[in-house]
């Protein structure tokens with residue numbers, strides 16, 4: 284007998300069932316999968332949009348991300364330049380090929396950019412976000428030809444450009460958008476990111492920048 | 507891993523006398539409980555979420571075969587492969603096979619208790635493949651030749667100077683000859699060295715906190731980002747997990763997410779929640795070309811339908827051990843196998859046999875703190891009691907203990923005699939207690955009085971007081 288059959292058989296024996304789930308019980312489970320209902324959404328995540336934006340900024344800041352607000356997409360390169368200067372980084376960045384980022388006028392802000400996956404030694408990256416989740420100040424990023432995953436993890440500084448209109452209250456709303464706008468299957472990788480990398484493994488003392496970015500900077504566009 | 511659970515009592519005694527360990531455990535007790543309490547206080551729905559999580563997990567366990575098959579089908583549909591492993595040996599062989607197929611020389615690893623459970627590192631090393639732990643805590647332990655003493659803070663028992671020593675002893679070959687003493691510098695040194703390991707590895711092995719049936723997705727939850735580099739950079743990603751980690755939908759996994767980090771570290775949420783579905787897609791510029799999920803049983807399916815089924819709800823948050831006075835006093839290694847603390851006291855007898863772990867379900871004051879903080883409301887003390895009952899049935903309890911219990915049972919079935927004896931006993935103890943009301947030493951109770959005085963009863967038994975207070979009684 285294969286491991287698979289042995290394990291499934293033992294599970295069924297334990298549950299007091301002779302064979303696979305069938306009948307009404309199976310239909311109920313299938314319906315549960317189809318409906319994929321949210322279970323319990325905290326009140327904190329159910330507010331008018333402007334309050335959600337404020338909550339997102341507060342929670343992301345608490346998670347040790349920095350947030351800069353700009354009026355429009357055209358202002359993003361200047362905001363990124365200011366961040367790079369302040370952090371002592373060269374005015375150079377590896378960016379996601381996504382139009383929302385690569386379509387900006389980086390040269391005007393004096394930033395040299397390359398649209399590609401990240402390599403070791405890249406100091407700073409700029410990527411788009413699919414959504415921002417106010418509940419905990421979490422970013423949702425999707426992998427794909429337009430947005431390589433390595434950009435989120437290899438560079439020392441990760442800059443994320445987020446449209447304020449893309450901020451939702453609870454995680455479940457971001458899943459609903461993903462289902463509606465992209466459908467399944469999910470992208471290879473969906474990243475939830477809340478603040479920069481950290482570890483408390485040495486004497487329970489929290490240090491930023493364990494393996495991933497030491498700084499996470501969010502440029503929030505519009506309101 | 508060498509099992510030392512049978513010598514739990516000696517382990518515990520050694521741990522209590524180990525000064526650096528006691529200092530490290532002070533950090534634990536001062537840290538986790540307060541942080542969890544603060545996070546819980548900020549989320550009014552927390553208790554309702556715990557109820558919902560318990561119900562969700564119960565639903566999953568009742569339909570576990572269905573959700574596992576659905577998960578498998580969806581992984582396959584997105585180009586991934588699922589491997590079922592009955593036991594640790596089978597899991598090790600599957601993983602070794604995948605590594606050999608990939609021609610792997612080095613393997614980077616994200617933090618995974620399941621790979622500890624199956625003893626993967628030693629096995630890979632024996633077969634000429636170098637496993638490299640990348641979680642900072644796990645990395646420190648690998649250099650020190652140790653195993654985790656905590657399921658989410660593996661190196662909690664290690665002090666700063668010990669980390670300095672370990673790095674100083676092992677990093678010379680990378681040109682790092684200076685002994686660093688600041689946590690910041692030590693972490694940077696590890697970051698730099700492990701970067702090259704990530705880039706050179708042929709295979710990346712992670713665990714999975716959740717497996718989502720609906721989408722064929724595995725989820726890892728980390729703060730460092732090492733899990734992401736582990737699974738993104740090498741050509742092959744293997745997620746090693748166990749059968750009870752499956753959940754139906756993204757929304758269900760989200761519910762458990764709200765509880766996990768708050769219960770574990772008191773964070774609102776982990777820094778990186780990573781949801782992986784299959785290998786890289788056409789046009790993807792990065793990500794692994796192969797994606798494998800290894801589903802381990804290792805005795806879990808035997809727990810279904812038994813009095814231990816509730817234990818399969820565990821999401822490995824560590825809250826029970828963070829709040830356990832026994833764990834807080836002796837640390838994780840004393841428990842003698844992979845899983846320490848209250849959850850370990852229930853799981854270890856299941857995995858290595860009650861005859862090897864009979865002390866563990868007894869290593870509890872039954873104060874109930876573990877159950878009171880468990881996000882999926884596992885009745886841990888009750889499950890430990892079940893093990894005590896099995897231990898008794900199997901005649902594993904010590905002779906003296908069985909004899910004492912037998913005498914007590916004989917007396918208690920004769921109420922008049924029992925009351926007379928307890929009255930005499932209470933009077934004698936009161937006299938022994940003298941003016942202070944405290945007994946400094948007592949035959950047969952040396953285990954207690956060696957460490958603290960025994961408060962003497964006030965001379966009257968419960969039954970006497972009860973008789974007086976009852977309506978129609980003396981008062």
Ligand code: SF4
Pocket residue numbers: 819820821822823824825826827849876879880881882883884
């Ligand atoms: S038993 Fe409960 S508290 Fe302990 S690790 Fe598991 S889920 Fe967390």
